Amino acid sequence: MDSKAVFIGMDLGTFKTSVASSTGVRDVIPTAVGWPKDAVARTMLGRDVVFGKDLAEHRLALNVVRPFEKGVLKYTTAEEAGVDATAVAAHKQAAKLVVEHAVSLTRPTKGAPIYGVIGAPSRATVLNKKVLVEAAQSAFDGVMIISEPFSIAYGMNRLTDTLVVDIGAGTLDICPVYGTFPTEEEQITVPVGGDLIDETFLGLLKQKYPQARVTINMAREIKEKYGFVHDVNEKAIVTLPVDGRPQQFDVTEQLKAACKTLVPPIINGLRELIGRFDPEFQTRLLNNIVLGGGGSQVKGLDRVIEDALKEFGGAKVKRVYDAVFAGAVGALKLAMNMPAEHFHQLKTATAA
Ligand SMILES: Nc1ncnc2c1ncn2[C@@H]1O[C@H](COP(=O)(O)OP(=O)(O)OP(=O)(O)O)[C@@H](O)[C@H]1O
Numbered sequence: 413m414d415s416k417a418v419f420i421g422m423d424l425g426t427f428k429t430s431v432a433s434s435t436g437v438r439d440v441i442p443t444a445v446g447w448p449k450d451a452v453a454r455t456m457l458g459r460d461v462v463f464g465k466d467l468a469e470h471r472l473a474l475n476v477v478r479p480f481e482k483g484v485l486k487y488t489t490a491e492e493a494g495v496d497a498t499a500v501a502a503h504k505q506a507a508k509l510v511v512e513h514a515v516s517l518t519r520p521t522k523g524a525p526i527y528g529v530i531g532a533p534s535r536a537t538v539l540n541k542k543v544l545v546e547a548a549q550s551a552f553d554g555v556m557i558i559s560e561p562f563s564i565a566y567g568m569n570r571l572t573d574t575l576v577v578d579i580g581a582g583t584l585d586i587c588p589v590y591g592t593f594p595t596e597e598e599q600i601t602v603p604v605g606g607d608l609i610d611e612t613f614l615g616l617l618k619q620k621y622p623q624a625r626v627t628i629n630m631a632r633e634i635k636e637k638y639g640f641v642h643d644v645n646e647k648a649i650v651t652l653p654v655d656g657r658p659q660q661f662d663v664t665e666q667l668k669a670a671c672k673t674l675v676p677p678i679i680n681g682l683r684e685l686i687g688r689f690d691p692e693f694q695t696r697l698l699n700n701i702v703l704g705g706g707g708s709q710v711k712g713l714d715r716v717i718e719d720a721l722k723e724f725g726g727a728k729v730k731r732v733y734d735a736v737f738a739g740a741v742g743a744l745k746l747a748m749n750m751p752a753e754h755f756h757q758l759k760t761a762t763a764a
């Protein structure tokens with residue numbers, strides 16, 4: 413491999429994209445692109461595309477596209493996706509722009525070839541790696557698309573006898589790792605995740621406190637700060653506006669109930685996957701369960717899963733140290749260790 417090459421690991425999630433580079437830079441942005449709604453908005457913003465925290469700040473002036481939301485890019489044709497061709501094109505363009513922007517944030521050395529490993533949302537990987545390779549075309553010289561749970565395991569050096577549970581915004585992915593690249597059939601993907609907690613929590617809050625004004629974003633922020641599933645003595649008391657005036661509300665019960673909606677799908681998924689292996693291997697997998705993704709930060713989730721798996725003779729559940737960067741860092745490590753021929757070459761070599 414070219415000694416001047418720059419390596420980049422990327423976790424291209426539905427909700428956020430994180431990158432880590434061999435040059436030592438890492439960063440995270442929402443997986444979203446904003447285009448100014450009209451000429452006035454364009455002039456005000458002074459640019460044609462908006463990324464990062466400016467998306468929230470200027471959301472009223474922007475058409476925001478989240479390329480991996482609702483699986484639009486799962487389908488190759490617009491008819492299949494049930495949306496018009498312009499929407500599919502906008503999603504593809506947005507995916508490409510997010511990848512380019514994330515790479516530019518790492519400030520790669522000018523002129524050096526860039527090799528990337530992308531840990532992709534399972535919904536996109538299962539159906540359409542081609543779309544991802546296209547999205548990566550302009551940003552990388554060579555790319556490898558791998559499953560996100562695998563990059564988490566690789567980053568933690570847990571290459572054998574490990575079960576990774578990646579709890580993202582839109583999906584829950586469970587993947588067994590035993591020394592090779594997992595195949596798509598071996599992984600389980602369930603369409604539940606952090607978004608479902610937010611929606612359930614919002615519904616319960618509106619039921620209990622109809623007078624409070626609360627949005628889905630506020631529900632998510634409260635969950636990210638206080639979210640828990642175990643028995644605790646603390647209370648989650650938050651301030652919400654009532655007719656424009658702030659008031660305090662105890663949301664402990666509603667939050668716990670909403671966070672708990674993830675537990676049965678996780679346990680069912682683990683049961684199903686573990687059941688596919690022979691008993692000796694089952695015990696080894698149970699003793700090596702890793703929780704990753706933003707949803708792994710729900711407090712007490714590791715213990716609640718361990719309790720639910722007692723009937724199998726016990727389990728050991730550990731969370732990743734850094735839920736935001738674990739996937740990107742694992743992908744970077746893989747990129748740096750892979751021989752060149754494993755990369756999908758995107759640019760034809762120029763005469764040296
Ligand atoms: N501290 C926290 N406690 C609970 N949930 C959190 C916390 N931080 C982030 N999350 C949730 O994690 C989810 C995002 O997880 P992640 O960043 O792994 O998603 P993603 O990789 O973009 O999505 P996917 O894997 O579904 O494509 C969101 O629902 C977010 O609210």
Ligand SMILES: [Mg+2]
Pocket residue numbers: 424425426533560578579580581705
């Ligand atoms: Mg993810």
